[in-house]
Each structure stands twice: as C-alpha cells, then as structure tokens.
Amino acid sequence: MRVAVVGCGLIGARRATVARDAGDEVRAVVDLDPARARDLAAQVSARPLTDWREAVADPEVDAVCVSTVNAALMPVTLGALAAGKHVLCEKPFGRNAAEAAEMTRAAREAGRTVKVGFNLRFHPGIADAHRLARSGALGRLAHLRAAYGHGGRPGYEHEWRGDPALAGGGELLDQGVHLVDLTRWFLGDIGRVYGVTSTVAWPIAPLEDNGFALLHARSGAVASLHTSWTQWRNLFRLELFGDRASVAVEGLGGSYGDERLTLHTRRPEGGRPDEEVRTYPPEDASWAEEWREFRAAVTEGRPPLGAAEDGLAVARIVDGIYASARTGTPVEIAAEGARA
Numbered sequence: 001m002r003v004a005v006v007g008c009g010l011i012g013a014r015r016a017t018v019a020r021d022a023g024d025e026v027r028a029v030v031d032l033d034p035a036r037a038r039d040l041a042a043q044v045s046a047r048p049l050t051d052w053r054e055a056v057a058d059p060e061v062d063a064v065c066v067s068t069v070n071a072a073l074m075p076v077t078l079g080a081l082a083a084g085k086h087v088l089c090e091k092p093f094g095r096n097a098a099e100a101a102e103m104t105r106a107a108r109e110a111g112r113t114v115k116v117g118f119n120l121r122f123h124p125g126i127a128d129a130h131r132l133a134r135s136g137a138l139g140r141l142a143h144l145r146a147a148y149g150h151g152g153r154p155g156y157e158h159e160w161r162g163d164p165a166l167a168g169g170g171e172l173l174d175q176g177v178h179l180v181d182l183t184r185w186f187l188g189d190i191g192r193v194y195g196v197t198s199t200v201a202w203p204i205a206p207l208e209d210n211g212f213a214l215l216h217a218r219s220g221a222v223a224s225l226h227t228s229w230t231q232w233r234n235l236f237r238l239e240l241f242g243d244r245a246s247v248a249v250e251g252l253g254g255s256y257g258d259e260r261l262t263l264h265t266r267r268p269e270g271g272r273p274d275e276e277v278r279t280y281p282p283e284d285a286s287w288a289e290e291w292r293e294f295r296a297a298v299t300e301g302r303p304p305l306g307a308a309e310d311g312l313a314v315a316r317i318v319d320g321i322y323a324s325a326r327t328g329t330p331v332e333i334a335a336e337g338a339r340a
Contacts, residue, residue, distance in 0.1 A: 001086075001295055004028040004055035005065045006076050008040040011090055011117075012067030018291045019065070020044045028055040052076050056083045063298065066090060067117075070173070071166045074099040081110040086298050088291075090117040092177040092318070093311030095168025100315035104308040115294045115304040116311035118181045122289035124280045125249040125261040126182065129240060132263065133186055138242030144186055144223040145239045146179045149231030150255075152202060152209075156229070162204040170204060172197060172211030173318060176227035179238075180215070180314045180321075181306070183225065186240055187217040190313075194330045195321030201230045213321045218335070245273075253284045312336075 001024045005016045008031035016026050026046040031037040034050055041048035049055055056064055056079050064080040066073055066089045077089045087107070093116045094100040107114040120126055132138060149171070160166040161174060172195075184190060193215050197208035209229040216222055234255045239248045245265040251257035259280040264273040290306075297304035313336050320331040 001025070001062045001298065002027050002060055003063050003065060004030065004058065004061045004085075005040075005046075005067060006030045006052045006055060007065075007067035007069075007072075007090075008033070008036045009067065012065065013040050013043075014287055015065040015067055015088070015291070016040055016044045016046070018287045022288065022291055022295070024295070027058060027061055030055050053079060056080045056085055061085060063088065063294075069160045069166045070095050070168045074103055077103050077114070078106050081106045081112055081114070084110065084112065086113040086294075088115045088117060088294050089311070091181075091311070091314075092169075092173050093308070093315055095173070097312065097315040097319045100308075100312040104312045107308045113294070113298045113301075113304060114308040115290075115297065116306050116308065116314075117290070118178065118306040118310070119286045119290045120178045120182060120252075121185060121306055122286040122293070123249075123252060123259060124285070125251075125259045125278070126238065128261055128278065129238065129247045129249050130185060132245075132247055133240060133242070137245060137263075137265075138240060138247060139244030141187060141219070141221045141240065141242050143221055143241050144183055145225075145237075145241075146182065146223070147226045147228070147231075147235055147237045148175045148179055149226070149228030150175075150234045151232035152229050157202045157204050162202070162207065164207055167207060169318070169322065170197070170199070170207030170211070171209055171227050171229045172213075172321060174227075174229075176211045176213075176225065176321075177314050177318060179225045179227055180213075180317050181310065182238060183215050183217075183223040184310070184313060184317070187215075187219060187221045187223060189218045189336060190215050190317050190333050191218045191335070192216040192330050192332050193317060193320045193324055195324040197322070197325040208325075211321065211325075213324075215317065253280075253282050258282060309336075
C-alpha cells in the first residue's frame with residue numbers, strides 16, 4: 001500500500017517504519033513540528049509535511065495512519081475517509097463514544113476499512129491465550145483479572161496527556177482501553193460496569209492517574225481491571241479463569257519484562273494443577289502483525305481484527321466507567337452487535 005502517517009511521535013514513527021519494513025511505500029509523514037517530520041521522513045524516504053490535509057488529499061495515498069493526540073484522531077480520520085482512504089486510527093478511537101460513533105458512521109458510509117490500534121491483541125502470548133479460550137481448553141469462562149501500568153516520567157503532567165482538552169481522559173483512556181478491548185475479546189458483550197478513578201500522584205485533575213473497573217459480561221463472566229500511572233515499575237498481567245483451567249500472560253517485552261504464558265489445568269483428582277509455561281521472543285512483533293492484519297483486511301475487503309465497531313464498543317464501555325466513577329453507582333451498557 002501507499003501510506004501517509006499523521007503524527008511523527010513514538011507511535012507514528014513505529015507505524016511508518018513497520019509499513020516500510022513490510023514493503024509498503026510511505027509517501028508522506030505529517031507533524032506540526034517540521035523538524036520531527038523531516039527526521040522521520042529521512043528514515044522512511046517519505047515527504048515531510050506539516051498539514052495533514054495535504055497528505056490525505058494526495059490521490060497516490062491508499063491508507064492513512066492517524067497517530068496524533070486524542071483530540072485530533074476524529075478530524076483526521078474523518079478527513080481521510082472523506083478523501084476515500086483506508087484508516088488505521090490509534091486507540092482510543094476518539095475522546096469519547098460520540099466521537100467514536102461519528103467515525104464508525106463515516107467508515108460505513110465511505111465503504112473503507114477502518115482499524116483501531118489495539119496492538120495488544122497481536123502479542124503472541126495474548127493471542128495464544130485467546131486461542132486457548134476459544135478452543136474450550138479453559139472450559140466455561142468465569143472471570144478475567146488484568147493490570148496494566150507504568151510510572152510516567154518527570155514533567156508528565158505538562159505533556160498533552162495531562163491536558164483534558166487534548167487527552168479527553170487520563171490513564172483509563174490511555175492504557176485502560178487496551179484492557180477493556182481485551183475483556184470484550186475474551187468475554188464478549190459487556191452489560192454493566194462499575195468504576196472508580198483516582199488522582200494520587202500526578203497533578204492532572206480532573207484527569208485520573210488510576211482507574212479501576214468491574215465489567216459484567218452478558219455471559220455471566222466478570223472482569224476486574226486496574227490501570228495505573230503510579231505503577232512505577234512497568235507491569236502487564238492478564239489472567240483468565242475457566243472451570244477447567246486458567247491462563248496468565250505476563251510481560252510485553254522491553255520494560256514490561258519478558259512475555260510469558262502460564263497454563264494451569266485442573267486435575268480430575270484435585271491437588272496441584274498441571275502447569276505449562278510458554279515463553280516468547282523478546283522482540284515486540286505485535287506492531288508488524290497488526291500492520292499485516294490491516295493490509296490483509298484492505299486487500300480482502302473484510303473487517304479487520306479490531307474494527308471501528310470494536311473501537312466504538314470500547315468507547316461506550318469507557319464512558320460508562322467514567323459515569324459510574326462520577327455517580328458511585330453501576331452503569332448499564334446498551335447491548336451492541338459489534339464484532340468481538
């Protein structure tokens with residue numbers, strides 16, 4: 001494909017290099033900072049731009065990666081769709097469900113592929129856990145428990161993530177959307193949520209640096225989630241429990257530690273369960289795998305894994321968690337027909 005990347009920060013640069021390494025042509029990279037656009041353009045042999053409208057208007061561009069601050073995700077995605085481009089939009093797919101709904105509607109009307117950047121689905125341990133769950137190896141799924149967090153860095157509150165207008169939410173809308181997406185992927189449609197948020201370390205109020213949630217799936221399974229900017233030592237842990245076995249995935253590589261899956265299978269006679277441990281290469285290949293999925297969905301004319309409808313469903317759940325945190329009461333989530 002011929003690609004334009006809007007936003008040349010850490011994630012935009014990663015998207016551009018992954019697309020190049022996959023054999024696609026990065027025609028343009030866009031950033032409000034001309035120097036940053038030039039630096040990335042030099043790396044991927046692209047044209048540096050400062051106005052995203054120029055990139056999406058290019059008739060030679062097939063797809064646009066939108067890797068901007070949260071406030072710009074919707075306008076750039078809508079502009080790209082109006083120009084007839086396919087879109088890979090980074091999570092959280094807008095600042096709220098209203099923005100996600102507008103992008104989903106535009107994708108349907110344009111007849112173009114829109115994928116949301118839920119790269120954690122493509123981590124090998126998480127993908128293996130999903131295959132185990134779908135195969136029935138865990139039995140009837142009962143509950144999911146997950147934690148994901150880091151500790152920020154000096155001056156974090158002065159970055160765009162500390163600005164309510166640019167971010168739209170705090171840690172729940174940042175890393176928390178990954179946990180919500182994975183919960184839907186494993187447990188299906190979510191019917192009711194209860195949430196608590198807190199701001200304890202970073203002066204970013206009214207945004208939160210910690211989010212806690214209980215998600216009740218319509219299947220009867222329950223998920224307990226904690227996402228944090230006060231983790232200090234980076235952590236990712238996902239545990240899924242069935243009536244036959246449980247599986248845990250820890251680490252994402254890099255600063256999150258080596259990725260590892262542990263499967264515990266209950267023995268008929270009880271006692272210590274059987275244990276299987278799988279380890280994975282230290283390199284994070286999830287971005288390349290996600291790019292291949294996006295390109296395949298475009299080529300085959302099918303919905304991608306992590307489509308616009310999934311981004312909308314996650315946004316509605318996150319809105320519900322925020323509403324619950326404000327009122328102190330559970331919030332019902334309307335039934336949705338999104339792909340899970």
